[in-house]
Amino acid sequence: GNSVTQMEGPVTLSEEAFLTINCTYTATGYPSLFWYVQYPGEGLQLLLKATKADDKGSNKGFEATYRKETTSFHLEKGSVQVSDSAVYFCALSDPGGSYIPTFGRGTSLIVHP
Amino acid sequence: DAGVIQSPRHEVTEMGQEVTLRCKPISGHNSLFWYRQTMMRGLELLIYFNNNVPIDDSGMPEDRFSAKMPNASFSTLKIQPSEPRDSAVYFCASSGGQGGTMTSPLHFGNGTRLTVT
Numbered sequence: 001g002n003s004v005t006q007m008e009g010p011v012t013l014s015e016e017a018f019l020t021i022n023c024t025y026t027a028t029g030y031p032s033l034f035w036y037v038q039y040p041g042e043g044l045q046l047l048l049k050a051t052k053a054d055d056k057g058s059n060k061g062f063e064a065t066y067r068k069e070t071t072s073f074h075l076e077k078g079s080v081q082v083s084d085s086a087v088y089f090c091a092l093s094d095p096g097g098s099y100i101p102t103f104g105r106g107t108s109l110i111v112h113p
Numbered sequence: 114d115a116g117v118i119q120s121p122r123h124e125v126t127e128m129g130q131e132v133t134l135r136c137k138p139i140s141g142h143n144s145l146f147w148y149r150q151t152m153m154r155g156l157e158l159l160i161y162f163n164n165n166v167p168i169d170d171s172g173m174p175e176d177r178f179s180a181k182m183p184n185a186s187f188s189t190l191k192i193q194p195s196e197p198r199d200s201a202v203y204f205c206a207s208s209g210g211q212g213g214t215m216t217s218p219l220h221f222g223n224g225t226r227l228t229v230t
Contacts, residue, residue, distance in 0.1 A: 034218055043221030100158065100168075105155040
C-alpha cells in the first residue's frame with residue numbers, strides 16, 4: 001500500500017536558518033505529492049504540490065522537488081521566519097489508491113527569534 | 114469562498130452522551146473527508162464520501178461512530194455513546210475532484226475540538 005514517512009520533530013531553528021524537512025514515500029502508481037501546513041488552532045492548508053518527476057513546487061519561499069529515483073519530496077526554505085512555526089505534513093495522492101490522500105505523521109517546526 | 118465550515122469549534126461532553134459534529138463543504142466540491150487528529154495517532158482518515166456516497170469507511174473506529182451526507186452541502190459525524198478516548202480534533206475536508214488530485218487538493222475546515230470527560 002501507499003505510505004509517507006517524514007522526519008520526526010520537533011525541528012528547532014533560529015530565525016533566518018536554512019530548513020529541510022525530509023519526506024519519502026511508497027506508492028503503487030505515479031502519485032501527485034503535496035506539502036500541507038497546519039498553524040496552531042487551524043486546519044491543514046496546501047503549501048505546495050508537484051505532479052510528476054522533477055517537478056518543483058514552490059510557495060512562500062518554500063520549495064520541494066519530486067524525485068522519483070529516490071522517492072522523495074523534501075521541503076526546503078532558505079531563511080525561516082518565526083511565522084513559519086507550524087506543523088508540516090507531506091502527502092501523496094495515487095490514482096491506484098482511488099485518489100484517497102495518504103498523509104505523513106507531520107513534522108513540527110519551531111523557529112526562535 | 115467561505116471555505117469549509119465546521120461546527121461547533123469546541124465541544125465538551127460527558128461520557129455516554131451523543132455528540133454530533135457538522136460540516137459544510139465548499140460549494141461545488143464533490144469529495145468530502147472526515148479526519149481525526151491526536152498526538153498519539155496523528156491524522157487518521159475516518160470516512161470518505163464522493164458525490165454524497167460513502168466510498169471508504171474503513172477508518173471508522175467502531176459502531177459508535179456514524180457519518181452521513183444527506184446532500185452535497187452538509188455532512189455529520191455522530192458518536193454515540195461517546196467515550197473519553199474519543200477526545201481529539203475532528204477535521205472535515207473537501208475537494209473538487211476525485212480525492213486529492215493535482216487540480217483539487219484538500220481544503221480543510223478549522224476542526225472541532227472534542228473533549229469527553
